[in-house]
Amino acid sequence: MADYKGTLNLPQTVFAMKANLTQSEPMSMARWEAMDLYQHMQRTRVDAPVFRFHDGPPYANGPIHIGHLVNKVLKDMVVRSHMMEGMRVPYTPGWDCHGLPIEHRVVGELVKKGKMKDLDALPVEVRRMAIRKACAADATKFIGVQAKAMQRLLTIADYANPYRTMDFAYEEGTLGVFAELLETGVVFRERKPVHWSIANRTALAEAELEYESRDDPSVWVDFEASDPAAVAKAFGLSDPIGSPSLMIWTTTPWTLPANLAIAVGPSYRYVLVRIDGSETIVAADLLARVQSAIGATQVEVIAQTDGANLVGLSYRHPFCEREGRVIAGDHVTLEDGTGLVHTAPGHGEDDWRVGRREGLPAYCPVRDDGTYDDSVPDWLQGMNIWEANPVVVKRLEQSGHLVHQVVFTHSYPHDWRSKTPVIFRATEQWFIGVDRPLKQGSETLRGRGLHAVDHTIGFVPAWGRNRLRGMLESRPDWCLSRQRAWGLPIPSFTLPDGSAFMTPATVRAVAKVIGQKGSDAWFTETPAVLLAAYRPTDDPLAPQGLKVESLEKMFDIFDVWFEAGSSWNSVLRARGQGFPADLYLEGSDQHRGWFQLSLLPALGVTGQSPFHSVVTHGFVVDRDGKKMSKSLGNALEVEDLLKEFGAEVCRWWVSGLAFENDIRVDLDHVRAAGEAYRKIRNTLRFLMGNIGDLPTGDCVAEAMRTPPESLDGWALGELSRVQREVRDAFNRYAFREAHLAIFDFCNDTLSSVYCAATKDRLYCDPVDAPRRRQTQRVMRLTAHTLCRLLAPILPHTADEAFRSMVGEAECIHTHAHLPFQFTAHADWSKVLVARMAAMKALEGAKANGVDNPLDAGLTLPDPDGVLAKFQSELADVCGVSRVSLQRDSTAVTVHDLREEPRCERSRRRDASVRLRADGVALSDRDAAAVGAA
RNA sequence: GCGCCAGUAGCUCAGCUGGCUAGAGCACGCCCCUGAUAAGGGCGAGGUCGAAGGUUCGAGUCCUUUCUGGCGCACCA
Structure with missing residues (x-):
């Protein structure tokens, strides 16, 4: 019997079944780099419609993790899908360089090496310069590490010209935004309590605190009410009862000189009680605990009332010549103390917040060396606060205000370097006021923000709108200043009288110098040099007869968010990429972060949102939905994934994610993506294998001649539909829909039905049979279309397939979607x-x-x-x-x-x-x- | 504690303004093919829709409470 296998037209192609991604992907990268694909796409599409997509800067701290992988691949699918639509997509990758985490680690290393002691002895500018130098090197190193990894993910961007928040030009752009904001009048200076290290005379971040056990005096103190009649009234009594007090509890007696108020919970019940003969007020629910704590023997409840009725009462400070008043505080709890909270706005975060609402000043009589200033009673002046603790207690005891005292052992924050206890101390800070009227008109930043969120910004997913609105509604004024070294200096000076001096004109003058020499110049240059371009006589805000030489520099730096939040100016506008951007895409944490903190400055300066739409993705969690972290040991390393599966498999996984929610990741999911990748690759391979002998011709036009009632017509109709669906999905950032549509098309339409049904004619019909050629023409168009639909997700495989069809010199990424539509007979x-x-x-x-x-x-x-x-x-x-x-x-x-x-x-x-x-x-x-x- | 989000087959997800026996894909099981072959195809079995109440003729879909998890409320980015 003759063997007819040799007479069949079996599939043949150089497109290998085995992808070998780990080896072949770097070859694609090299090819794209050799042709300078990114710049090529910009040059060849100068007249094309532009899609403005702006990259949010990741923090240059450590190698990339899976969250970065998801983020960067999603962004790349945006870039590439819009390119495939024929648009020009300028896309500059960026990095956030300044900030505490880098400084913290770098300083930690300096301490470890024993270099910090020497540095501490140097003048502030010199010391800070040394730290900054080390930080810059650290950031530069990790930018390199991250950029390499991001490119390995096959992302396309202007990696040759990234933006870095520490670049001179970027810093100049950031100061430009700041100068404009100063102009609008929303920037102001005010006191705010911060963690303060007395030993190092510096502010500290939470990360720099170590909690250690410490013994402090725990005291119950009676503050006498000023007006017993008012107290009686608050409790619904007709006659005053003795001389009632308000009982507070504190473990920091040294803050009592700064007491300005007592906070109560408005909805809690309070009792007027007679304890061992004297009348005082405590929370009803805490009475029993107070009684046992202070060892009271006789307790008699006289009356009860709601906390709200106590608000407004006034009391005499036990040793300062002033009155305080009772205010409502949402931070009051019934867990400890008396339910009446000693409030010193200069010494506590909650106290400050509540005090601010009540119009109380952030009064802080403690100097940076931990001693009292002259505003306290003379027996305390100049005394160290820790020494003051027993002195204050003794005084209270003598004056009869002390109800009880014990030694209290608790966990207390300590400075990580000096190991000394930290205090809360109010210092002057720069703020952006969100409720201050902007210069033109009565609008505020908050108002503009809410309007933009409700009316001009598009959100994917839609609930992003609620989330951002909620944050804007409740956010406090933006504290801009940080007392650190690694950042962009706030270019403010002090006048000879000690007051702060900074105007839009001085900021612009300094910005020029920093644009030339970088922000290091602030530390190395004199005020005269920094203000070379500044003429006091031209500045209406300058004091009369101002001499630039008389100024002294201040050394606060900007909150790094202000830098990142200025990228719309430092990148989009400074590089002529156009403003505003069409899209920002980041993790959902950026509602509070980059989205909001870009929105506010941009609205202040331009009146416009810096983005038309925001897309957010969820956070990567492990298979059980738990947060991923190195310490838990449930983290997957990007490097390992790339080695084992290749970037394309990872990208296929990302494209299929329901990215709006938490993203669960597990090795099994990536494995499944690998299987799916092979299916798609094989389908593509089958198509390509069957069109090898088809004479070249107009791919689209020839296929369009297919009869709608033929099987080929049906396949073509499906192709047309899928192309429409996939492109539409990409345009809506619904990558998962595109992913599923492509996958189903490959498996159902092609592999299961069309390829199976056409094998007979492809293999057995004479090579030139019209029926066979017709199928081949449809398959050719299908392969070409599929390459384009896949290109945003699988840039390497799509390119590899495309080149094996049309020649090695070609590149799929320089092409756009093929314009065609086809409708099969409806009865199919x-x-x-x-x-x-x-x-x-x-x-x-x-x-x-x-x-x-x-x-x-x-x-x-x-x-x-x-x-x-x-x-x-x-x-x-x-x-x-x-x-x-x-x-x-x-x-x-x-x-x-x-x-x-x-x-x-x-x-x-x-x-x-x-x-x-x-x-x-x-x-x-x-x-x-x-x-x- | 507060704000936003999620909880549907072993896994990843659809289920629009409440209405036919709750759908896919993957994995799984059985089978076919051996001319896409470290491929391809067919069929099938999987779910008290996190829990508890409630509204309704009717709820995965609306309301309340609750549990679990994520993100955000910090001089972290």
């Missing part, structure tokens, strides 16, 4: 329904020994006669040897054809099969194809 949907019924029937026929569909014939019910016009395709569509139709039937009938002769070439049991001259059974079609008689 009914054919597919009939096919499903046929498949079920064939499955049932296996019980009768008809295992191979080619051993079967089918009779399909066709009551409406709609299937008749597809008669010639039905056998192939169902994978059987032949199909007949019956109008008056409702069920599929399977015919066992195993007794009929089988074509040895096509394996079909066709009516035309007969023995040919060489003694082999062939159908007419196959006989013709091999030239057998």
